[in-house]
Amino acid sequence: MTCNRIQERFADLLTDELDEAARREVQDHIAACAACRTELEELTATWARLDLLPAEQPSGRVRAGFYEMLERYKDGLERQTTARRFADRVAAWWERAWLRKPAFAAAAAAVLLVAGIGAGYGIRGGSGGREVAALRDEVRDMRQTVALSLLSQPSAVERLQGVSYTQQVDRPDNRTLSALVETLNSDPNVNVRLAAVDALYLFRDAPGVKESLTASLALQQAPLVQVALIDLLVEVRESRAAEALKALIAGGKLDPAVKERAEQGLKELI
Amino acid sequence: MAPTDNELMEAVKDGRVEKLAVLFERHHVALFNFFLRLTGDRAASEDLVQDVFMRILKYRAGFQSEGRFAVWMFQIARNAHVDHLRKRKPVVALDDQFEEPPSPEPLPEARLEAQSEADLVRRALDHLAPRKREILMLFRFEGLKLREIADVLGVQVGTVKVQVHRALKDLGRIYGELQGGKVS
Numbered sequence: 001m002t003c004n005r006i007q008e009r010f011a012d013l014l015t016d017e018l019d020e021a022a023r024r025e026v027q028d029h030i031a032a033c034a035a036c037r038t039e040l041e042e043l044t045a046t047w048a049r050l051d052l053l054p055a056e057q058p059s060g061r062v063r064a065g066f067y068e069m070l071e072r073y074k075d076g077l078e079r080q081t082t083a084r085r086f087a088d089r090v091a092a093w094w095e096r097a098w099l100r101k102p103a104f105a106a107a108a109a110a111v112l113l114v115a116g117i118g119a120g121y122g123i124r125g126g127s128g129g130r131e132v133a134a135l136r137d138e139v140r141d142m143r144q145t146v147a148l149s150l151l152s153q154p155s156a157v158e159r160l161q162g163v164s165y166t167q168q169v170d171r172p173d174n175r176t177l178s179a180l181v182e183t184l185n186s187d188p189n190v191n192v193r194l195a196a197v198d199a200l201y202l203f204r205d206a207p208g209v210k211e212s213l214t215a216s217l218a219l220q221q222a223p224l225v226q227v228a229l230i231d232l233l234v235e236v237r238e239s240r241a242a243e244a245l246k247a248l249i250a251g252g253k254l255d256p257a258v259k260e261r262a263e264q265g266l267k268e269l270i
Numbered sequence: 271m272a273p274t275d276n277e278l279m280e281a282v283k284d285g286r287v288e289k290l291a292v293l294f295e296r297h298h299v300a301l302f303n304f305f306l307r308l309t310g311d312r313a314a315s316e317d318l319v320q321d322v323f324m325r326i327l328k329y330r331a332g333f334q335s336e337g338r339f340a341v342w343m344f345q346i347a348r349n350a351h352v353d354h355l356r357k358r359k360p361v362v363a364l365d366d367q368f369e370e371p372p373s374p375e376p377l378p379e380a381r382l383e384a385q386s387e388a389d390l391v392r393r394a395l396d397h398l399a400p401r402k403r404e405i406l407m408l409f410r411f412e413g414l415k416l417r418e419i420a421d422v423l424g425v426q427v428g429t430v431k432v433q434v435h436r437a438l439k440d441l442g443r444i445y446g447e448l449q450g451g452k453v454s
Contacts, residue, residue, distance in 0.1 A: 011431040014438075015409065015416055043435070046442035050410045052388045053395070058302040062316045066294050066323055073327055074287055138288045145291055 003029075003036050010040055014047045060150065060158045067146050071139060136170070143169045144176045151179050156189040163195040167202055177203060181212040190222045197228045204236050214241045217248055223255040230258070234265040242269045275339035283330045294323055297340065300411040301347055307395060307407045308351060321350045337421065340412055344422040348404075394445040402437030405430065 006029045012018040013026055030037040143165060150162025163183065166176055180203075184196035203209050213233060220226045226248075233241040245266045249259060273281075275296065281289040298319050305315035325346050326333075333342055395403055408414045408422060416434070420427040 007435065008428075008431060011416060011434040014434070017416055042442050043438045046438045046445065049387070049391050049445065050406060052391050053307075053410060054388055055299055055303050055411065056306055057299065058312075058316050058319065062298060062302065062319050063294075065316075065320050066298070067291070069320065069324060070287065070290060070327075077285070077287065142288050142291055145295075149295060 003033060006030070006033075006036055007039060010043055013040075014043065060153070060155070060161055063146065063150070064161065067142065070142070074139070140169055140171070144172060147172075147176060148179055151183055156192055159183065159187060159189070159192045160195055163192060163199050167199050172203060172206070177206055177209060177212075181209075181216070184212075184216050184225075185219050190224060193220075193222070193225045194228055197225065197232060201232050201236075204232075210236065210238045210240070214238060214244045217241070217244045218251075223258045226255070226258045227261050230261050230265045234268050237269070239269055242266060245269065276335045279326075279330070279333050279339045279342075280335055282327070283333055287327060287330075290323065290327065293326075293339070293343075297343060297412075298323075301343070303411045304344070304347060304404075304407045305351065307392075307403060308400065309354070310396065314354065318347070318350050318354055321354075322347050325350060338418060340414060341418045341421045344408060344412065344414070345424075348422065390445060390448050394441055394448055397444045398437065398441055402433060402440060405433050406437050406441070409434075 006026055009018060009022060009026055013023065018026070026040075030040055147162050147165035147169065150158050150165060153159055153162070163180070166172060166180055169176060172180075177200075180196050180200055184193055184200065187193050187196065197213075200209055200213055204213075210233075213229060217226070217229050217233070220229060230245065233245075245262050248254065249262050249266070254262070273292070275293060278289045278293050282293070301319045301322055302315050305318045306312060309315055309318070322343065326343065329346070333339070395406070398406075405419060405423070408419050414422065416430050417427050420430045423430065
């Protein structure tokens, strides 16, 4: 086989798309042909070097923009469908009325005018209610997906965005709540942990949240987060936090301001 | 088992447009890198990624599940890039952008300071003709097969093979020149 024919197969070889027989043919040829062997070695080296090229990460702007676009699109789509369905119903009714009794048309026009004014309200409520609820669930799931994804990003700014995204979720599920608690307990950035305290405050009535907040008290080292947690637990009147506060005070090595706040909080709780 | 790209896109086509979020999470980094290597401009690349997903929604009825979703997506990506070039440089004919440079431009010595190997690869790519760069990026970041790349580009698979070969040869040569400059 000529060198040209062999070299035509190099691309297949590199992308691993050559069958066994063809691969053997290439190997036999390059064992005997120094020029082709050098060519293949060089191509292979360059091919391997492409792997060195790091996959760069876009900024959080892309993800935020995408989800915003998707929600807008979805809203528009839903409005369009509902409006079309309503318009179809009106048209069908109009046709029937007109055929039955032309004189009825004037009265019908007046009714339509009123119906038109009411349409804006009608679309949102009434029979469309269930669809809108389903849509809301989907939007909630979508927001949670974004929030979870952002919370696992290496950049603190994106994790902060993630925490703030969770606050837009109406009744988040366990996965989101656990991710928030995990952030509160182990995020290396104090601002992200503080944001997590605020977010969890919003979801304090969800099962297990107050317990997680109480348990987190023993894990926090930063005075800012400690104070934020104490304030939160006192504000929601979590009486079970009293033990955790006592343990915190007894543990020593506490910033004086935190200790003072903890003692004051304990008095308010008991 | 996780749904395939094509299953998700079928769902999007049927009106469950929120499924596009999963496709976004799977592919936006590859798309971003594809555009970044083509344009060298982070902000423009981010805009282009957005643009691609907007077009996917807009043209979702046109998706045919016989082909792979990624192939369709990169066809859209190429169109988005072409439109981007058109907007940016209205006076330069589009074909010229994809033409080979008549002769490789000399590599300025001043830029040949010590660089990591990855930097060298990136810089070598920047000197490669756009068309060749594009093909290599489709391999590197999305792992498309030769046949699929041919579909993305709308050419014969034989053409892609020849272009991959030439692209690698050129890239190797440019890399060697950059490296040589570094040593001297």
